[in-house]
Amino acid sequence: MASSDQGSSGAPKPVPGSYGLPVIGAVRDRLDFYYFQGQDKYFESRVERYGSTVVRINVPPGPFMAKDPRVVAVLDAKSFPVLFDMDKVEKKNLFTGTYMSSTSLTGGYRVCSYLDPSEPTHTKVKQMLFNLLLSRKDEVIPTFRSNFSSLLATVESELAKSGKAAFNKLNDVTSFDFIGEAYFGVRPSATNLGSSGPTKAAKWLIWQLHPLVTLGLPMVLEEPLLHTFHLPPFLIKGDYKALYNYYSTAGKQALDMAETLGLSREEACHNLLFATTFNSYGGLKVLFPGLLANIANAGEKLHERLVAEIRGAVAEAGGKVTLAALEKMELTKSVVWESLRLDPPVKFQYGHAKKDLEIASHDGVFQVKKGEMLFGYQPCATKDARVFGSTAREFVPDRFVGDEGSKLLQYVYWSNGRETESPSVDNKQCPGKNFVVLVGRLFVVELFLRYDTFTATVSTELLGASVNFTSVTKATSGPGSE
Incomplete structure (x- = not known):
């Protein structure tokens, strides 16, 4: 593994690249980004063309949704962290990048993800989220286990009936219920939302993200439908209201806390809805299928190692899944981090330069002017061969095991910050960073307490991996066999 500190010597130079003709x-x-090359190839080809991992390019959606599609892209592990430095970049209205979704989709408020840490409301909302997570920390493990144990029971039932079980659909329903129960003690499916919650949430997510996705439709349909004009918010007004009503009732305690921080109940509820549905639920829609796909593809030898580690730690804890037991599962933690490294739930990060900057990559130092938009495509940075070596693009389950492995954690950026750093009201790192890693580990634990091994088919869909179980082998020993 090469050091990330190599290169970057010499006088600062202009950023190479080209935006082409206006519009x-x-x-x-x-068109290259969506259809002719795809995301990874789009960025990799520009790096190759200009011989630099810091490069001027256009990023979608471009005309006519974005004010300005022109960015300075930072595409290696060394240059990327400038996007986390609040002394150097401003994050106001940049959550989705060069365009911003209508505030009609969030009750008329600019929610926390669109606020810069310098804005007073950012501190209040992020503190509300920290308080919520802290107040419910003891509920996460038992709530997760009850919900995902039921999911796996359904997997077994579907396998018995048809020989396969579609994980993503089950995960959408289960994750939505789990988050509501873990955060508020109220399962959405047990309220007036019924079983419609995940569908309403998915529609609302598409309305915000459609400029950045492709649904696999012909280009002549997708370009005018998804990438040229914003979908009208009034079409999902009823769905959003139903979600809001759930959060305003189920989240009463969190909203009470928010009022003590100086937030109005209404603004707090819209923020609670966004953080829970977009960030938490949207994240688990991507995380669990990707994690499951990587473990499935890794095969039975990895499964055997995980079984031994997980059941051994749980047995030592008296047959219980505890935080202390989870901390002993070094391989399990590494598997989750490796999946987050390869397939970060949010791939794009942005920031406006607060001042004239010098940005160092592996191979040079580049000049950026105040006000320019910086952009990072995270998979380029987290698959950087100068840091992760010849296996940078491969799933290596034990990459982060041991002292040498732990040194690589500083280059895992999925949470909009380094894995070795912590979220605070002063930065834009995900407030649920530790929650996400915890539930990822719980997911692996639940699998291998219950099964000795499993098989699955994996394909790609809108938001990432699509997984179908094809067989499971029930546990024959240890806590999972009970």
């Missing part, structure tokens, strides 16, 4: 260049690049 035409951005449209052409958008």
Whole structure:
């Protein structure tokens, strides 16, 4: 493994790259991004063309949704962290990048994800989320286990009937219920939302993210439908109201806390809805299928190692899944971090330069002017061969095991910050960072307490991996066999 500190010597130089002709260049690049090359190849080809991992490019959606599609892209592990430095970049209205979704989709409020840490409301909302997570920390493990134990029982039932079980659909329903129960003690499916919650949430997510996705439709349909104009918010007004009503009732205690922080109940509820549905639920829709796909593809030898580690730690804890037991599962933790490294739930990060900057990559130092938009495509940074070596693009389950492995954690950026750092009211790192890693580990634990091994088919869908179980082998020993 090469050091990330190599290179970057010499005098600062201008950022290479080209935006092409006005409008035409951005449209052409958008077509490359979505249809002709795809995301990874789009960025990799520009790095190769200009011989630099810091490069000027256009990023979608471009005309006519974005004010300006032109960015300075930072595409290696060394340059990427400038996006986390609040002394150097401003994050106001940049959650989705060069465009911003209508505030009609969030009750008329700019929610926390669109606020810069310098804005007073950012501190209040993020503190509300920290308080919520702290107040419910003892509920996470038992709530997760009850919900996902039921999911796996359904997997077994579907396998018995048809020989396969579609994980993603089950995960959407289970994750939505789990988050509501873990955060508020109220399962959404047991309220007026009924079984419609995940569908309403998915529609609302699409309305915000459609400029950045492809549904696999022909280009002549998708371009005008998804990438040229915003979908009208009034079409999902009823869905959003139903979600809001759930949070305003189920989240009463969190909203009470918010009022003590100086937030109005209404603004707090819209923020609670966004953080819980977009960040938490949207994240688990991507995390668990990706994690399951990586473990499935890794095969039975990894399964055997995970079984031994997980059941051994749980047995030592008297047959219980505890935080102390989870901390002993070094391979399990590494598997979750490796999956987050390869497939971060949020791939794009942005920031406006607060001042003239010098940004160092592995191979040079580049000049950026105040006000320019910086952009990072996280998979380029977290698959950087200068840091992760020849296996940078591969799933290596034990990559983060041991002292040498732990040194690599500083280059895991999925949470909009380094894995070795902590979220605070002063930065934009995900407030649920530790929660996400915890539930990822719990997911692996639940699998291998219950099964000795399993098989699955994996394909790609809108938001990531799509997984179908094809067989499971029930546990024959240890706590999972009971």
